[in-house]
Amino acid sequence: xxxxxxxxxxxxxxxxxxxxxxxxxxDSLKFISSLLxxxxxxxxxxxxxxxxxxxxxxxxxxxRVSADRxxxxxRNLSELQRVQEKNLNDERYQNEVxxxxxxxxxxxLNENDGSLTKNEVTATVARVKTLxxxxxxxxxxxxxxxxxxxxxxxxxxxxxxDSLDLSTAELxxxxxxxxxxxxxxxxxxxxxxLFVSNATFIGIDMxxxxxxxxxxxxxxxxxxxxxxxxxxxxxxxxxxxxxxxLNIVNLTSAxxxxxxxxxxxxxxxxxxxxxxxxxxxxxAIxxxxxxSNTTLDNLNFSSTxxxxxxxxxxxxxxxxxxxxxxxxxxxxFTKLKRVNFTNSSLFNCNFSVSILLDIDFSVSQxxxxxxxxxxxxxxxxxxxxxxxxxxxxxxxxxxxxxxxxLDHANFSFSKLSNxxxxxxxxxxxxxxxxxxxxxxxxxxxxxxxDMSLAQLGTxxxxxxxxxxxxxxxxLLTDVGFSSALLANAILVSSKFHRVNFSSAEIGYAxxxxxxxxxxxxxxxxxxxxxFRQTTFSTVHFIGATLSYSNFSYSDxxxxxxxxxxxxxxxxxxxxxxxxxxxxxNITESQFESALSIQDATxxxxxxxxxxxxxxxxQADCNINLTLSWTLKNDDVFTVSSDxxxxxxxxxxxxxxTRATMSQRVNLSNKWDLTFWRNSHAVLSASMSIxxxxxLRVISSIGPVWTVGKLSKF
Numbered sequence: 001x002x003x004x005x006x007x008x009x010x011x012x013x014x015x016x017x018x019x020x021x022x023x024x025x026x027d028s029l030k031f032i033s034s035l036l037x038x039x040x041x042x043x044x045x046x047x048x049x050x051x052x053x054x055x056x057x058x059x060x061x062x063x064r065v066s067a068d069r070x071x072x073x074x075r076n077l078s079e080l081q082r083v084q085e086k087n088l089n090d091e092r093y094q095n096e097v098x099x100x101x102x103x104x105x106x107x108x109l110n111e112n113d114g115s116l117t118k119n120e121v122t123a124t125v126a127r128v129k130t131l132x133x134x135x136x137x138x139x140x141x142x143x144x145x146x147x148x149x150x151x152x153x154x155x156x157x158x159x160x161x162d163s164l165d166l167s168t169a170e171l172x173x174x175x176x177x178x179x180x181x182x183x184x185x186x187x188x189x190x191x192x193x194l195f196v197s198n199a200t201f202i203g204i205d206m207x208x209x210x211x212x213x214x215x216x217x218x219x220x221x222x223x224x225x226x227x228x229x230x231x232x233x234x235x236x237x238x239x240x241x242x243x244x245x246l247n248i249v250n251l252t253s254a255x256x257x258x259x260x261x262x263x264x265x266x267x268x269x270x271x272x273x274x275x276x277x278x279x280x281x282x283x284a285i286x287x288x289x290x291x292s293n294t295t296l297d298n299l300n301f302s303s304t305x306x307x308x309x310x311x312x313x314x315x316x317x318x319x320x321x322x323x324x325x326x327x328x329x330x331x332x333f334t335k336l337k338r339v340n341f342t343n344s345s346l347f348n349c350n351f352s353v354s355i356l357l358d359i360d361f362s363v364s365q366x367x368x369x370x371x372x373x374x375x376x377x378x379x380x381x382x383x384x385x386x387x388x389x390x391x392x393x394x395x396x397x398x399x400x401x402x403x404x405x406l407d408h409a410n411f412s413f414s415k416l417s418n419x420x421x422x423x424x425x426x427x428x429x430x431x432x433x434x435x436x437x438x439x440x441x442x443x444x445x446x447x448x449x450d451m452s453l454a455q456l457g458t459x460x461x462x463x464x465x466x467x468x469x470x471x472x473x474x475l476l477t478d479v480g481f482s483s484a485l486l487a488n489a490i491l492v493s494s495k496f497h498r499v500n501f502s503s504a505e506i507g508y509a510x511x512x513x514x515x516x517x518x519x520x521x522x523x524x525x526x527x528x529x530x531f532r533q534t535t536f537s538t539v540h541f542i543g544a545t546l547s548y549s550n551f552s553y554s555d556x557x558x559x560x561x562x563x564x565x566x567x568x569x570x571x572x573x574x575x576x577x578x579x580x581x582x583x584x585n586i587t588e589s590q591f592e593s594a595l596s597i598q599d600a601t602x603x604x605x606x607x608x609x610x611x612x613x614x615x616x617x618q619a620d621c622n623i624n625l626t627l628s629w630t631l632k633n634d635d636v637f638t639v640s641s642d643x644x645x646x647x648x649x650x651x652x653x654x655x656x657t658r659a660t661m662s663q664r665v666n667l668s669n670k671w672d673l674t675f676w677r678n679s680h681a682v683l684s685a686s687m688s689i690x691x692x693x694x695l696r697v698i699s700s701i702g703p704v705w706t707v708g709k710l711s712k713f
Contacts, residue, residue, distance in 0.1 A: 094137050094138065094141055095141075097133065097136055097137060098133075098137060098141050098144065098145070101129065101130075101145065102148055104129065105126065105129075105148070105152070108122055108125075108126060109152060109154075114152075114153075115154070115161050116154050116164050117154070117161050117162045117163070117164055117165075118161065123162075123164065123165065126154075126164055127164065127165050127166065130145065130149070130164070130166060131166070131168070131169055133145060134169050134170070135170075139171075139172060139173040139174045139175075142171060142174060143174045143175060143176070143179055144178075146171075146174070146176070146179045146191075147178060147179040149164060150179055150186075150189060155190050155191065156188040156189070156190060157190045157210065163190035163192070163210075165192075165193075166191060166192075166193070166194060167192060167193025167213070168193060168194070168195070169194050169195070170194070170195040170197075171195070171196045171197075171199065172196075172197050172198055172199075173197075173198045173199070174196070174198075174199045174200070175199070175200045176199060176200060176201050176204065177200065177201070177202065177203070177204060180204050183204075184203070184204060184205055185204065185205045185206075186201070186204050186205070186206050186209065187205070187206065187207040187208055187209065188207070188208045188209065189206070189209045189210070190209070190210040191209075191210070191211055191214060192210055192211065192213050192214060193212070193213040193214060194211075194214045194215070195214075195215045195217075196214060196215065196216050196217070196219065197216070197217040197218055197219075198217075198218045198219075199216070199218075199219050199220070200219075200220045201219070201220060201221045201224055202220050202221075202222050202223055202224070203222075203223045203224065204224050204225075205224070205225045206224055206225065206226045206227070206229055207226075207227045207228055207229070208227075208228045208229070209228075209229045209230070210230045211229070211230065211231050211234055212230050212231065212232040212233060212234060213232070213233050213234060214231070214234045214235070215234070215235040215237075216234065216235065216236045216237065216239055217237045217238055217239075218237075218238045218239075219236065219238070219239040219240070220239075220240045221239065221240060221241045221244055222241065222242045222243055222244060222260075223242075223243045223244060224241070224244045224245075225244070225245045226244060226245070226247070226249055227246075227247045227248055227249075228247075228248045228249075229248075229249045229250070230249075230250045231249065231250060231251045231254050232250055232251075232252050232253065232254070233252070233253045233254060234251070234254045234255075235254070235255045236254065236255070236256045236257070236259060237256075237257045237258060238257070238258045238259075239256070239258075239259050239260070240259075240260045241259065241260060241261050241264050242260045242261065242262045242263055242264060243262075243264065244261075244264045244265075245264070245265045246264065246265070246266045246267070246269060247266075247267045247268055248267075248269075249266075249269045249270070250269075251269065251270060251271050251274055252270050252271070252272045252273060252274065253272070253274060254271070254274045254275075255275045255276075256274065256275070256276045256277070256279055257277045257279070258277070258279060259276070259279035259280075260279070260280055261279065261280060261281045262280055262281070262282045262283055262284060263282075263283045263284060264281070264284045264285075265284070265285045265287075266284060266285070266286045266287070266289055267286075267287045267288055267289075268287075268288045268289075269286070269288075269289045269290070270290045271289065271290060271291045271294050272290055272291075272292050272293055272294065273292075273293045273294060274291070274294045275294065275295045276294065276295070276296050276297070276299060277296075277297045277298060277299075278297070278298045278299075279298075279299050279300070280299070281299065281300060281301045281304050282300050282301070282302050282303055282304065283303045283304065284301075284304045284305075285304070285305045285307075286304065286305065286307070287306075287307045287308060287309075288307070288308045288309075289306070289308075289309045289310070290309075290310045291309065291310060291311045291314050292310050292311070292312045292313050292314060293312075293313045293314060294311075294314045294315075295314070295315045296311075296314060296315065296316045296317070296319060297316075297317045297318060298317070298318040298319075299316075299318075299319050299320070300319075300320045301319065301320060301321045301324050302320050302321065302322045302323055302324060303322075303323045303324060304321070304324045304325075305324070305325045305327075306324065306325070306326045306327070306329050307327045307328060307329075308327070308328045308329075309326070309328075309329045309330070310329075310330045311329065311330060311331045311334050312330050312331070312332045312333050312334060313332075313333045313334065314331075314334045314335075315334070315335045316335070316336045316337070316339055317337050317338060318337075318338050318339075319336070319339045319340070320339075320340050321339065321340060321341045321344050322340055322341070322342045322343055322344060323342075323343050323344060324344045324345075325344065325345045325347075326344065326345070326346045326347070326349050327346075327347045327348065327349075328347070328348050328349070329346070329349045329350070330349070330350045331349065331350060331351045331354055332350050332351065332352045332353055332354060333352075333353050333354060334351070334354045334355075335354065335355045335357075336351075336354065336355070336356045336357065336359055337357045337358055338357070338358045338359075339356075339358075339359050339360075340359075340360045341359065341360060341361045341364050342360050342361070342362050342363055342364065343362075343363045343364060344364045344365075345364065345365045345367075346364065346365070346366045346367070346369050347367045347368060347369075348367070348368040348369070349368075349369045349370070350369075350370045351369065351370060351371045351374050352370050352371065352372040352373055352374060353372070353373050353374060354371070354374045354375075355374070355375045356371075356374060356375065356376045356379055357377050357378060357379075358377075358378050358379075359378075359379040360379075360380045361379065361380060361381045361384050362380050362381070362382045362383055362384060363384060364384045364385075365384070365385045365387075366381075366384060366385065366386045366387070366389055367386075367387045367388060368387065368388045368389075369386070369388075369389050369390070370389075370390040371389065371390065371391045371394050372390050372391070372392055372393055372394065373392075373393040373394060374391075374394045374395070375394070375395045376394060376395070376396045376397070376399055377396075377397050377398055378397075378398045378399075379396075379398075379399050379400070380402075381399065381400060381401050381404045382400045382401070382402040382403060382404060383402065383403045383404060384401075384404050384405075385404070385405045385407075386404065386405070386406045386407065386409050387407045387408060388407070388408045388409075389406065389408075389409045389410070390409075390410045391409065391410060391411050391414050392410045392411065392413055392414055392430075393412075393413045393414060394411070394414040394415075395414065395415045396414060396415065396416045396417065397416075397417040397418055397419075398417075398418050398419075399416070399418075399419045399420070400420050401419065401420060401421045401424045402420055402421075402422055402423060402424065403422075403423040403424060404421070404424045404425075405424070405425045406424065406425065406426045406427070406429055407427045407428060408427070408428045408429065409426065409429045409430070410429070410430045411429065411430060411431045411434045412430045412431065412432040412433055412434060413432070413433045413434060414431075414434045414435075415434070415435045416435065416436045416437070416439050417436075417437045417438055417439075418437075418438040418439075419436070419438070419439040419440070420439075420440050421439065421440060421441045421442075421444045422441065422443060422444060423442070423443050423444060424441070424444045424445075425444070425445045425447075426444065426445070426446045426447065426449050427447045427448060427449070428447070428449065429446070429448075429449040429450070430449070430450045431449065431450065431451040431454045432450055432451070432452055432453055432454065433452075433454060434451070434454045434455070435454070435455045435457075436454060436455065436456045436457065436459045437457045437458055437459070438457075438458050438459070439456070439458075439459040439460070440459070440460045441459070441460065441462075441464045442460065442461075442462050442463060442464065443463045443464060443465075444461070444464045444465070445465045445467075446461075446464060446465065446466045446467070446469050447467045447468060447469075448467070448468045448469075449466075449468075449469045449470070450469075450470045451470060451474055452470050452471065452472045452473055452474060452490075453472075453473045453474060454471070454474045454475075455474070455475045455477075456474065456475070456476045456477070457477045457478055457479075458477075458478045458479075459476075459478075459479045459480075460479070460480040461479070461480060461481045461484045462480060462481075462482050462483055462484065463482075463483045463484060464481070464484045464485070465484070465485045465487075466484060466485065466486045466489055467485075467487045467488060467489075468487070468488045468489070468490075469486070469489050469490070470489075470490040471489065471490060471491045471494050472490050472491065472492040472493055472494060473493045473494060474491070474494045474495070475494070475495045475497075476494060476495065476496045476497065476499050477497040477498060477499075478497070478498045478499075479496070479498075479499045479500070480500040481499070481500060481501045481504045482500055482501070482502045482503055482504065483502075483503045483504060484501075484504045484505070485507075486504060486505070486506045486507070486509050487507050487508060487509075488507075488508045489506070489509040489510070490509075490510050491509060491510060491511045491514050492510055492511070492512050492513055492514065493512075493513045493514060494511075494514045494515070495514070495515045495517075496514065496515065496516040496517065496519045497517050497518060497519075498517070498518045498519070499516070499518075499519045499520070500519075500520050500522075501519065501520060501521045501522075501524050502520055502521070502522035502523060502524065503523050503524060504521070504524045504525070505524070505525045505526075506524060506526045506527075506529055507526075507527050507528055507529065508527075508528045508529065509529045509530070510529070510530045511529065511530060511531045511534050512530045512531065512532040512533055512534060513532070513533045513534065514531075514534045514535070515534070515535045515537075516534065516535065516536050516537065516539050517537040517538060518537070518538045518539075519536075519538075519539045519540070520539075520540045520542075521539070521540060521541045521542075521544045522540060522541075522542050522543060522544065523542070523543040523544060524541070524544045524545070525544070525545045526544060526545065526546045526547070526549055527545075527546070527547045527548050527549065528547075528548045528549060529549040529550075530549070530550050531549060531551045531554050532550050532551070532552050532553055532554060533552075533553045533554060534551070534554045534555070534556075535554070535555045536554065536555065536556040536557065536558075536559045537557070537558065538558055538559075539556070539558075539559045539560070540559075540560045540562075541559065541560060541561045541562075541564045542560055542561075542562045542563060542564065543562070543563050543564060544561075544564045544565070545564070545565045546564060546566050546567070546569055547565070547566075547568055547569070548567070548568045548569075549568075549569050549570070550569075550570040551569060551570060551571050551574045552570050552571070552572040552573055552574060553572075553573045553574060553595075554575070555574075555575045556575060556576050556579055557575060557576070557577045557578060557579065558577070558578050558579065558580075559576065559579045559580070560579070561579065561580065561581045561584045561586070562580055562581070562582045562583055563583040563584065564581075564584045564585070565584070565585045566584055566585055566586045566590065567585070569586075569590060570593070571590045571591070571593050571594045572593040572594070573593070573594070573595045574593075574594045574595055575594070575595050575596045576594050576596060576597045576600045577596050577597075577598050577599060577600065578599045578600060578601075579597070579600045579601070580600070580601045581600060581601060581602055581603050582602075582603060582605055583603060584603050585603075586603060591608065596610050597609075597610065598610045613665050613667070614628075614663055614665060615627075615628035615663065616628040616629065617663075618647070618648075619638045619647070619650050620638070620648060621638045621639070621640060621648035625637065625638060625650075625661070628663060629661045629662070629663050630661065630662045630663065631659070631660075631661050632659065632660040632661070632662075633656075633659070633660075634653075635652055635653055635656040635659035635660075636650055636651070636652060636653070636659045636661050637650075637651065637653055638650060638651070639651050664698075683695050
């Protein structure tokens, strides 16, 4: 029974999915199919309708655009026709005005013997009419008026007639080739006092033209040939003279701005008192040009050739002369600031009595250039070559001569401050009576140079090579020659204060009659050098090597020769008072030849004493007094001293109360007053009470006078 129920339930469950809402599955599918076709047709119809509407809308928009375009074309055509009609009317009007003007001027010319300027009234009327016509007509017809007046010789100033006055006229966008004969020649044209802009003169031959007091702006004179032309007191701006040839052109008192003279040949041009700004002369050739009393600012002369050019009394700012060639150019009485002469060549140029600030002559060649009595500040001559340059009486400060070659340069009577000559080569130079302060010659080569009478302060020559340099009568203070080589140097009668020759090599030099104070020759190598009659004050030759040198008649008080080597040195008649020879290599004969070694420290550390000039002055008991002394009445004899058995003393013979003894000492054999004018004899004595010593001097001519007296009473 239970099994039958389960079977019945399963059959019923299988029947349920086959019905939906009381309908069989097959019937449901048929119903859905019947609905699907109308739905698809509806959607299709909707899409087609929307597409048709979009196409209709686009068509309407195209029709509207086409209509607008047509209306715009109609308007433009109408406007064009109107403009054309207006232009035709204007053309007819301007032609009529031009024709009437020409007729009137022709009539006036006929009535006035071919001149519009002979009669003042006629000239005034012609001027007024012409200026009025210029304002009414365009550039094409205005140039026809210029040509008419030019061909009628009314724009030509001659001895018979003046040019028609067109001053204050404004001429724009004019091509003056239309006025030129065959479009190539435009001679004897006078347009003074005009305002000319956007005009063209390209390729025209121009001669005896006058543009005085005229203002030019955006003018093209390129490739023109211009001769005997006048721009007196004119104003030129944005003007092009490139590739032109200008000869005998007068630009006196003119003002030029943004002018192009590139590749132009200028000859016999006068720029006196002109003002030129922001202009270029690149690759131009300038000959016989006068820039005197001009003001030049921001100009480019690079790769330019200048011959016989005068810049005297001119102010130059921001000028470029790089790669330029300058010959016989005069910069005297000129002020130059931020001017660049890099890699340029200057021959016989004159910068005398000028002021040069921030100038660069690097890698340039200067031959025969004069800076006489000029002021130079922050100027560079690095790696340049200077031949026969004259810087005498000049004032130089912060100048660079790094690796520069100077041949026959003259710095006589000049003042040099903070100058750099390192690695430079100076030959046959002159620093006569010059003043040098803060100058450095590091590793420089100085040959055959005259520095006599110069004053050198805080100047350094480290590792420099000096050959045949003359420092005679010079004053050297705080100067350094450390590790330098001085060959055949002349330092006669020079004065040295705090000079350093440490580790220097000095050969065949002449220090005779010099004065050296606080000078150091530490570890120097000195040979064949003359120190005769030299005065040393606190001079150190410590560790130095001296050979074949002469110190005769020198005054070397307090000099230090500690650990020095003194081979074949002549010390004859030299004064080595309190000198220090500790550890020095020196012979006894050298000491003996000296004038004095009193209180000098000998090589072994002991003190030296000079030999007594008075024979038997210390009472030698073993020597007969009469051999050296002259005794009056033979009242004196020698006896052993009570204090020292090894010494004797002079004493009176018994029963004698008074005695006199004398001795004549010949000093002429000991020292020469010609060399020792300020020397003096020192008299010292150990004597008892009642003894007096009188020193008398007898000169070569005989007079006798008392010099000094020692007494003890």
